[in-house]
Amino acid sequence: MKLTLRVWRQKNADADGAMSTYEVDGISSDMSFLEMLDTLNEELILKGEDPVAFDHDCREGICGACSLVINGDAHGPERTTTCQLHMRSFKDGDTIDIEPWRASAFPVVKDLVVDRSAFDRIIQAGGYITAPTGTAPEAHATPVPKPDADFAFEHAECIGCGACVAACPNGAAMLFTSAKINHLNVLPQGAPERESRVLDMVAQMDDEGFGGCTLTGECATACPKGIPLMSITNMNKEWLRATRKAGKR
Amino acid sequence: MTRTIWDSSVGKKTVMAVSGLIMLLYLVVHMLGNLKIFFGSGEFNHYAHWLRTIGEPFLHYEWALWIIRVVLLAAVVAHATSAYQLSRRDIKARPSKYVHKRPRASYATRTMRWGGIILGLFIVWHILDLTTGTVHPGFESGRPYQNVVDTFSTWYGNVIYIVAMLALGLHTRHGFWSAAQTLGVGSRTRDRILKTIANVLALVLTVGFISVPVGVMTGLVS
Ligand code: HEM
Ligand code: SF4
Ligand code: FES
Numbered sequence: 393m394k395l396t397l398r399v400w401r402q403k404n405a406d407a408d409g410a411m412s413t414y415e416v417d418g419i420s421s422d423m424s425f426l427e428m429l430d431t432l433n434e435e436l437i438l439k440g441e442d443p444v445a446f447d448h449d450c451r452e453g454i455c456g457a458c459s460l461v462i463n464g465d466a467h468g469p470e471r472t473t474t475c476q477l478h479m480r481s482f483k484d485g486d487t488i489d490i491e492p493w494r495a496s497a498f499p500v501v502k503d504l505v506v507d508r509s510a511f512d513r514i515i516q517a518g519g520y521i522t523a524p525t526g527t528a529p530e531a532h533a534t535p536v537p538k539p540d541a542d543f544a545f546e547h548a549e550c551i552g553c554g555a556c557v558a559a560c561p562n563g564a565a566m567l568f569t570s571a572k573i574n575h576l577n578v579l580p581q582g583a584p585e586r587e588s589r590v591l592d593m594v595a596q597m598d599d600e601g602f603g604g605c606t607l608t609g610e611c612a613t614a615c616p617k618g619i620p621l622m623s624i625t626n627m628n629k630e631w632l633r634a635t636r637k638a639g640k641r
Numbered sequence: 642m643t644r645t646i647w648d649s650s651v652g653k654k655t656v657m658a659v660s661g662l663i664m665l666l667y668l669v670v671h672m673l674g675n676l677k678i679f680f681g682s683g684e685f686n687h688y689a690h691w692l693r694t695i696g697e698p699f700l701h702y703e704w705a706l707w708i709i710r711v712v713l714l715a716a717v718v719a720h721a722t723s724a725y726q727l728s729r730r731d732i733k734a735r736p737s738k739y740v741h742k743r744p745r746a747s748y749a750t751r752t753m754r755w756g757g758i759i760l761g762l763f764i765v766w767h768i769l770d771l772t773t774g775t776v777h778p779g780f781e782s783g784r785p786y787q788n789v790v791d792t793f794s795t796w797y798g799n800v801i802y803i804v805a806m807l808a809l810g811l812h813t814r815h816g817f818w819s820a821a822q823t824l825g826v827g828s829r830t831r832d833r834i835l836k837t838i839a840n841v842l843a844l845v846l847t848v849g850f851i852s853v854p855v856g857v858m859t860g861l862v863s
Contacts, residue, residue, distance in 0.1 A: 562731035603734030629825025
């Protein structure tokens with residue numbers, strides 16, 4: 393396959409960026425999208441040019457490091473991560489636009505790499521449980537009803553990639569934050585911090601400069617892990633419940 | 642680290658949902674009352690007079706009406722202020738657009754801000770037209786039937802009103818369902834029914850309100 397790539401190039405956080413056009417040839421339809429970019433970078437390095445910086449780690453769809461807005465879609469045209477997207481989703485001769493996640497809370501570091509540490513600070517604000525470390529507890533000591541376990545697991549699938557923020561027209565982090573809150577709030581292990589978790593994580597989300605939810609649904613459409621829009625509804629419910637309880641105290 | 646409702650984006654959205662639902666409830670009653678126009682000037686004017694006597698003798702003349710007006714004013718102000726502040730926040734959170742554009746979201750979703758502004762302007766015009774009569778040539782208080790017929794005998798009266806009611810339909814369609822999510826009462830099993838209620842409510846409000854200018858235009862009401 394022969395492709396035309398239009399890639400966002402930006403030297404550093406303070407520099408102005410722009411789209412640059414590159415041609416790549418000899419792309420196999422079995423390559424992953426990132427392998428296609430590796431091919432481009434090898435050519436750039438041979439030519440003595442600066443390779444395109446992009447984030448990646450596991451390349452198997454589980455770590456959440458890869459990103460990229462491909463032809464306007466976060467993680468590209470398939471419902472998966474960019475690392476699991478294959479070139480068979482494109483045609484010979486296609487022009488592909490590649491841009492970084494866009495949100496003021498995710499500033500560009502270089503080219504396609506953005507700083508997602510705002511997510512880490514949201515997790516630090518309440519995305520944990522208080523448990524004694526040491527020997528693993530007996531697994532059956534704390535019974536968890538099956539529907540609750542399923543609900544928690546569905547939300548635990550969030551890999552923190554940030555595609556939801558990138559897709560949202562308001563740059564909101566509601567889907568990520570709700571996934572993390574719902575995952576722990578439904579479990580008995582997460583019960584002691586049930587109220588402080590939702591209040592603190594939502595407050596941190598606001599402080600990081602993410603937008604609010606207008607229920608557009610772009611986030612859930614982009615999410616490679618299928619976190620549903622209803623997660624946000626449930627987070628709102630938890631927030632209202634915690635606010636009422638805090639008011640009584 | 643608890644904050645007040647107003648300091649949180651989720652809390653502000655709650656204010657927006659509650660104030661929106663208050664306005665929505667009022668609009669359903671308002672629309673049903675307007676339909677009395679099809680029973681003639683006697684019944685319509687009598688109804689308008691009765692509105693001023695609700696609650697008597699416990700309440701003084703027009704007190705109930707003023708209580709409703711104060712609640713509605715508070716709702717409009719709270720709704721518009723939170724809408725403005727949240728929209729500012731949203732635009733700031735996403736300053737640079739993607740180079741590669743693609744179609745996004747449904748029409749009702751995308752028009753919430755512009756539709757809201759249209760509704761805000763309409764509310765002001767509507768009060769100046771049919772409540773105070775400031776922009777209404779030949780306005781006579783106490784004769785609402787005639788005033789309504791006059792308004793819908795001008796082309797601009799009809800255009801402003803019908804455009805605003807179409808905007809109301811779109812705003813209600815996304816707004817009612819959104820409010821359910823904001824207040825945490827939505828769920829996967831309830832989603833179909835909530836969307837249906839939102840659509841029916843939007844349609845009934847729009848058709849009900851628009852039937853009055855159409856009635857005047859077709860000569861059914863004169
Ligand atoms: C003063 C004029 C108005 C303005 C500026 C305005 C603006 C807005 C905006 C920007 C939104 C958020 C849109 C979104 O989430 O995507 C909204 C939501 C809403 N509006 Fe309005 N609107 C106005 C009048 C009304 C009226 C007259 C009603 C009653 C029918 C109404 C009912 C609602 C409801 C129920 C919501 C949903 C709240 C939520 O998302 O939780 N609005 N409005
Ligand atoms: S909710 Fe989905 S899109 Fe958002 S960070 Fe988690 S996995 Fe990524
Ligand atoms: S590189 Fe780990 S999820 Fe894509």
